[in-house]
Amino acid sequence: MKIGLYFGSFNPIHTGHLIIANHVAYNTDLDKVWLVVSPHNPLKSSSSLLNEHHRFHLVELAVEGESRLRASNIEFSLPRPSYTVDTLAYLSEKFPTQEFAIIMGSDSFQNISRWKNYMHIVQHYPIYVYRRPGHEIEPMYGVKILDAPLLDISSTVIRQHVKDGKSIKYLVPDNVQQYILENGYYR
């Protein structure tokens, strides 16, 4: 089976992430997409990060009932910060019969040369890039650029809306919105 690994902070998961994961799961040669919650992105400050268990739970709520999408907390038991190359090595050893690919937005791809051992990643794993407004890229390293509508949604905007008391309806699934508001996250 071919599995797309969609790594992210998911702080919180939003409709953009879900549209991307669903697009890949149904329009490429990949069979499933795992949304891998990274406790700590090595290139981002952790100050505005909601606890990883809460972020993971929100991803679980978001993919509930969708058989091709799965929430993964595999990085919770690995050293911090979460270096993708280390997670890939761990997964390839743990699931030797699976074929793994990577899914990322074009903003992440623009930074890939700053990732630990990025040449190993680009040489050994297929990469699917979803274009993001304001982040035009040249295809390099044989990456596949997905032909799909641009989505101007970010976790940053959702956190800011919650802080400002604005609605996040439709920007996140209803059950995710309800859980965020009930628990007072991002206030």
Ligand SMILES: Nc1ncnc2c1ncn2[C@@H]1O[C@H](COP(=O)(O)OP(=O)(O)OP(=O)(O)O)[C@@H](O)[C@H]1O
């Ligand atoms: N609207 C979007 N279009 C394309 N790719 C996206 C979009 N939102 C997120 N991604 C991609 O999804 C992955 C995980 O993103 P992440 O969890 O950091 O969300 P984010 O919205 O970028 O968060 P933040 O606003 O906190 O930086 C990254 O590879 C990112 O490029």
Ligand SMILES: O=C(O)c1ccc[n+]([C@@H]2O[C@H](COP(=O)([O-])O)[C@@H](O)[C@H]2O)c1
């Ligand atoms: O391995 C690295 O050096 C590396 C550097 C920056 C980001 N990443 C990973 O890229 C993923 C996307 O990060 P984010 O915070 O933009 O959602 C997340 O899983 C990070 O751990 C990985």
